[in-house]
Amino acid sequence: MNNQVSELIVHGESTVRAAMELLDHSGERILLLLDNEGRLLRTLTDGDIRRYLLSGRTLDDTLEDIPAQTAVTMTPSTTPQQALALMNARGIDHLPVLDELGRPVGLLARCDIHAPILLSIPHMSEHEREYVEQAFATNWIAPLGPNVDAFEAELAEYVGVGHAAALSSGTAAIHLALHILGVGRGDTVFCSSLTFIGSSNPILYLGAEPVFIDSEPNTWNMSPVALARALDAAARKGRLPKAVIVVNLYGQSADMHPIQDACDRYGVPIVEDAAESLGATYRGKASGTLGAMGIYSFNGNKIITTSGGGMLVSDNPDYIQRAKFLATQGREPAPHYEHKEMAYNYRMSNVLAGIGRGQLRVLEDRVAARRAVYARYVEGLAGLPVSMMPEPGFGRATHWLSALTLDRSDTSLCPSDLLRTLSSELIEGRPIWKPMHLQPLFAGCEYYAHGADGTSISERLFAEGICLPSGSTLTEKEQEHIIKVIRTALAT
Ligand SMILES: Cc1ncc(COP(=O)(O)O)c(C=O)c1O
Structure with missing residues (x-):
């Protein structure tokens, strides 16, 4: 806040010339016209003074007859959000700050309000354009292409996993992982409860039923003890889950070893939802590579982004091959369009994979x-x-x-x-x-x-x-x- 208000003050007895000189010298484009008690009568801009002169006044006339106007003002407790909203609503760039007696104690200019600070925004490097331009130069805009292949290979290498499939979203990756594990109507799937809905919606897509597992205090991620209790209960009922989706929250891996032990006891596969944890590690391994399959998200607020996208990874080549098949409408290898099973349109485009390649370089x-x-x-x-x-x-x-x-x-x-x-x-x-x-x-x-x-x-x-x-x-x-x-x- 600019508190040099004393340099912006004029009174009724001030001349037009004096007001114009003050405007000229001050950094602001506004003056404050006060009464004899020091209370704000109105604000004055260049335009106000020009109109006053055009109404027949001269430079040596005083401001006494300038028309009254209610100033838009704020108090010291007005928040930046309220001040900005007021400026936007009234189409102005300054707000005099008045004390409880109506005397100016400051002037807030639009440029003094800091820009909104957002939770997590995309952060491009100098590399993304290079790959995207390659896609444009070769007209490889349509789904699949060299950027997709390279992004899959580069990400697989970065996380140290055998195979990867670039997809349209992290949610699509979870959907395919569950589909590949044979999840269907009447099955149950265990899932971390503390997560974004993208982790658990795919369970419903497949007509299965989620069972939610609590967090533990040390990691905020899946509680191995709650999981073990849930698995024991499911085994007693003869209704083991088809999969366990373990979420790695806010960039933090779950404590995977006890979770793996609990799942291995009953032969239940893990899908690691590493949408939020690309770049994290667990006991020397990359987060997302500890289950039967892992998924990453590249949506706009993630640590790296392709504007929207996801990746399914696994050491099992059959899973990834099947994911690519299911993600391209289940098209059979025939010259005509042959389809034997229902599938999806889930692949990542070559342009977006180009953004991903650039982002991966700065991960x-x-x-x-x-x-x-x-x-x-x-x-x-x-x-x-x-x-x-x-x-x-x-x-x-x-x-x-x-x-x-x-x-x-x-x-x-x-x-x-x-x-x-x-x-x-x-x-x-x-x-x-x-x-x-x-x-x-x-x-x-x-x-x-x-x-x-x-x-x-x-x-x-x-x-x-x-x-x-x-x-x-x-x-x-x-x-x-x-x-x-x-x-x-x-x-x-
Ligand atoms: C934990 C978690 N799982 C799944 C997803 C879904 O990813 P996407 O938005 O790429 O579908 C997200 C984020 O968006 C997420 O935070």
Whole structure:
């Protein structure tokens, strides 16, 4: 806020010439006309003065007869969000800030309001255009092509897996993985409850029934004890799931070894939903490569993006070959169009795969940047009644999103209060995912909590947590501002 208001003040007895000279010298394009008590009467722009002169006044006349006008103003407690909305609604670029007596104490200019700070935005490098231009130069715009083949090979190499299929979305990849594992009507599929709906919708696509598994506190991901309890119960009922979808939340791998042990005991395959965890590791292996199949998402807010897209990976070549077949309408190898089974149109285009190839080249930089964002939050929020999402020592988290919980015993502030405060400062936060077992869509589905007594970790995380802006484009200055807003909110 510009507080040099004293340089912008004129009174009724000021001359037009004096007002014009003041306008000329001040950096702002606005003057404040005050009464003798120092209260704002109206604002004055170049246009207002021009109209005054055109009405027959001279440069030596005073401003006494200038028409009255109600100024659009703000108070010191008006938020940037409200100020911006007011400026937009009234088509103006300045707002005088008035105290309780109507005296100006500042002037807010549109350019003083920082741009909105968003949760996680695409971050292109200098490489993407190169591959996209190749696609245009060769007119390889249509589905499939050299970028798709190369993106699959390069991503498979990066994560250290045998085979990959580039698809239209992460959700499509989960759908195909379940289809390939034979999931169908009447089957059950276990799935992490604390996730985005894209993890569990594909279970419904196939007419199967989800059973949701709680999180554990150390990783916020699937609780191995809840999973083991659910598998034992399913085995007793003679109704083992066809698959277990393990989600790796916010760039953090689940504790895969005990989960694998539990699944291996009953021969149930794992689909690793690594939509949010590309670049993370678990005990030396890339997140997404520990199950029978793994999936990644490249939608707009992910650590790397193709604007929209996904990848299915596996060491089993048959799975990936079948995925490619199912993703191209199940077209049989015949010169005419021969189809024996229902399939999908799920392949990634050659243009988008070009973006993916460029993004993959900077993935390690993006991981480093997001980890640095997380580290700055840890440092900047130290001492406050908040706990950052923990990072267990079994591997590297990418911190795709930096998330925290409010220690409700030490603050009366709840996540929605904090999100509202952030939003008023044009900072985008987001609640922790609403667990799937609480979603109306899945009402009546079975749920296994982490605690044998029913203690639910995902419900607590949902009630206490938020995600903060975490993108690799976030500047230190922006982050300092976010930290300051949180500190102030928690102090009041
Ligand atoms: C955990 C999780 N699973 C699945 C998906 C679905 O991916 P997509 O949006 O590419 O379909 C997403 C994100 O979008 C996700 O966050």
